[in-house]
Amino acid sequence: MNAPTDITHLLPTVAQREVSADFIAALQARFGAQCSTALAVREQHGRDESTFTVPPPAAVVFAQSTQDVADAVALCAQHKVPVIPFGVGSSLEGHLLAVQGGVSIDVGRMDKVLSINAEDLTVTVQPGVTRKALNEAVKSEGLFFPIDPGADASIGGMTATRASGTNAVRYGTMRENVLALEVVTARGEVLRTGTRAKKSSAGYDLTRLMVGSEGTLGVITEVTLKLYPLPEAISAAICSFPTIEAAVRTVIQVIQLGVPIARCELIDANTVRMVNAHSKLGLREEHMLLMEFHGSPASVQEQAETVQEIASEFGGNAFEWATTPEERTRLWTARHNAYFAAIQSKPGCRAVSTDTCVPISRLADCLLDSVAEADAAGLPYFLVGHVGDGNFHFGYLIDPDSADERRIAEALNVKLVTRALRLEGTCTGEHGVGLHKMGFLLDEAGAGAVEMMRTIKRALDPDNILNPGKIFAL
Numbered sequence: 001m002n003a004p005t006d007i008t009h010l011l012p013t014v015a016q017r018e019v020s021a022d023f024i025a026a027l028q029a030r031f032g033a034q035c036s037t038a039l040a041v042r043e044q045h046g047r048d049e050s051t052f053t054v055p056p057p058a059a060v061v062f063a064q065s066t067q068d069v070a071d072a073v074a075l076c077a078q079h080k081v082p083v084i085p086f087g088v089g090s091s092l093e094g095h096l097l098a099v100q101g102g103v104s105i106d107v108g109r110m111d112k113v114l115s116i117n118a119e120d121l122t123v124t125v126q127p128g129v130t131r132k133a134l135n136e137a138v139k140s141e142g143l144f145f146p147i148d149p150g151a152d153a154s155i156g157g158m159t160a161t162r163a164s165g166t167n168a169v170r171y172g173t174m175r176e177n178v179l180a181l182e183v184v185t186a187r188g189e190v191l192r193t194g195t196r197a198k199k200s201s202a203g204y205d206l207t208r209l210m211v212g213s214e215g216t217l218g219v220i221t222e223v224t225l226k227l228y229p230l231p232e233a234i235s236a237a238i239c240s241f242p243t244i245e246a247a248v249r250t251v252i253q254v255i256q257l258g259v260p261i262a263r264c265e266l267i268d269a270n271t272v273r274m275v276n277a278h279s280k281l282g283l284r285e286e287h288m289l290l291m292e293f294h295g296s297p298a299s300v301q302e303q304a305e306t307v308q309e310i311a312s313e314f315g316g317n318a319f320e321w322a323t324t325p326e327e328r329t330r331l332w333t334a335r336h337n338a339y340f341a342a343i344q345s346k347p348g349c350r351a352v353s354t355d356t357c358v359p360i361s362r363l364a365d366c367l368l369d370s371v372a373e374a375d376a377a378g379l380p381y382f383l384v385g386h387v388g389d390g391n392f393h394f395g396y397l398i399d400p401d402s403a404d405e406r407r408i409a410e411a412l413n414v415k416l417v418t419r420a421l422r423l424e425g426t427c428t429g430e431h432g433v434g435l436h437k438m439g440f441l442l443d444e445a446g447a448g449a450v451e452m453m454r455t456i457k458r459a460l461d462p463d464n465i466l467n468p469g470k471i472f473a474l
Contacts, residue, residue: 012052012094012435013469016101019058023079027059027103030071034062045086045104049339050094051350051400052435057084057098064109066182066190066221072105073219073465074188080463085215087157088130092353093434095161095214099469105219107156113137114222122179122196124224127156134225143227146171149430150336156220161432162212166335169255169388170262170294171228173430178211182222186461196224209456214432215467217460231262231294236322236331237304239311240286244268244371246314247287248364251387253310255360259303263292264388268371271338271382278341279334284318289387290335292328335384342382342395351382351395352409354436356420357429360390366423367392370416379408391429418443433471441472 028035036042037059046056058081063069076083082102089096098104110126113134117123118141125134130152134145147158149165157163159181164173171177180194193206210218241247244266251264267275267288276283289311293303308319322328334341343351358366367385374381374394385392394416396409417427417440427433427440442450450472457464457474464474 012054012097012099013473014054014099015469016055016098017080017082019081019101020079023075023081024059026075027061027072030075031061031068034064034068036060036062042104045089045096045106046098048089048091048094048096049351049353050092050097050434050436051352051398051406052094052097054097054099055101057104058101060086060104060106062106062109066184069105069107069184069219069221070188070190072103073184073186076103076465077187077463080465082465082468083219084467085156085160085219087127087154088152090151090153091157091161091434092431093428093436095432095434095467095470097435099435102465107219107221108154110221116141116143117196118143118227120196121227121229122224123227124180124222125155126222127154127159127220129155131155131158138227139230142230144230145177145225146228147174147177150339155223155225159211159220159223160213160215162430164386164389164391164430166263166265166332166386168386168391168430169264170260175208175211177226178207178223179226180224181207181210181220183210183218183220185218186463186466190221194224212432214434214470216457216470217466219466233297233300234292234294234328235300235304236290236292236328237307238283238318238320238322238331239289239291239308239316240284240318241289241311242286242315244287245364245368246316247289248367248387250289250307250311250314250316252360252363253314254307255388257306257310259306260295261291261303261307261388262294263290264386265290265335266383266385266387266392267335267338268383271342271384274341274345274382275334275338278344279337281330281334283334289316290331292332338382338384339395342397346380346397348399349380349397350400351397352406352413353393353395353431354413354416355391355393355429355431356417356425356427357389357391358420358423358425362423362425363387363390363392366419366425369419370394370412373415374412377408377412379405379412386429389429390425435470438472
């Protein structure tokens with residue numbers, strides 16, 4: 001294994017590059033009030049939802065256009081200063097931390113929906129548009145964008161981390177739903193990849209190269225996405241189970257039978273208790289599947305009845321429907337708030353979050369052994385999963401000042417990821433590599449594949465200024 005377990009090696013390597021006064025002066029001359037060196041602003045842009053703590057960037061530029069991004073990157077390239085793109089700061093693996101210092105480019109003000117092409121089911125947006133704002137903009141056309149990672153993340157950040165979420169079992173991830181990009185390169189040049197056409201055989205697939213590159217190959221300034229018609233009927237259902245194994249076996253059966261379920265979420269009993277306390281709900285405090293069905297009224301009913309029948313075979317009970325938008329929203333909001341419910345359950349704690357994804361046939365083996373290890377360790381945790389596609393998340397709740405708790409959490413994480421890789425899965429289903437999964441990437445992809453990634457990085461970013469220190473070490 002290349003992922004170390006010694007606590008001293010679990011912290012990011014901080015090697016900040018020198019940022020000269022002349023560079024800061026040039027940045028301020030170009031951007032004026034759009035450039036800030038205030039400590040509070042820098043600290044805000046120097047942390048995410050991970051447990052890592054590093055010094056903040058030297059400056060923050062609030063970009064308002066592609067030209068702003070291009071000019072900022074060009075100045076950084078001239079002075080060989082690192083550039084870290086920033087969306088809303090909801091990443092979980094240290095993606096936006098300034099481990100080598102430099103400038104954070106905040107694209108949050110680039111929040112325009114540029115064009116909606118309802119006839120072609122496409123939309124083009126700036127990177128600062130959030131997923132909720134996008135869906136609000138397109139719903140009057142009878143359309144929606146299905147990728148839902150839970151947090152109201154920015155489309156640029158979701159593209160950079162190849163996000164997925166609760167709807168991925170039916171609609172795929174950002175990889176399948178990004179058609180074209182506008183990207184600023186390490187030299188400050190603006191290039192476009194892809195078109196609005198649904199497919200192409202022209203040249204290298206640069207769009208797919210950029211999707212999931214975590215800001216290490218370019219700064220995304222425009223994204224063209226697929227849209228989908230709003231379903232004629234939507235129904236959500238919850239079902240409780242006596243054991244996690246019963247819930248997981250139900251999911252495996254549903255997927256293997258080809259039921260076109262739109263969402264299928266697992267919440268363990270411990271997390272249900274946290275959610276009830278946080279969201280003032282009265283859900284049965286048992287292991288639970290939260291599901292959603294999309295289609296015509298008849299097909300939705302047929303899907304739900306099929307799933308209910310399968311669930312009953314595995315001891316599922318208390319199958320309840322939520323057909324009104326208000327009730328569905330209440331349930332899904334509670335699910336999306338599971339992370340914050342868990343954090344509040346242990347005042348002052350932080351969550352060491354991780355995620356893996358395995359082939360659906362190996363889900364039970366991976367998940368049940370990981371639950372047993374977490375229970376034996378005695379560390380509080382929460383468990384949720386987009387189990388319809390074999391993806392699940394643990395959050396180990398630790399005292400950030402306790403080295404012992406951090407060691408236990410990281411040891412559990414190593415065991416979980418090692419098991420997923422052994423079962424032909426991946427070290428991260430949707431969080432991305434960032435800082436936390438760098439060693440695991442080497443285990444998963446192999447030295448040759450990682451060296452090929454390094455070769456691409458060196459060719460496109462020879463001075464290593466684009467989000468350096470992430471995904472792999474150079």
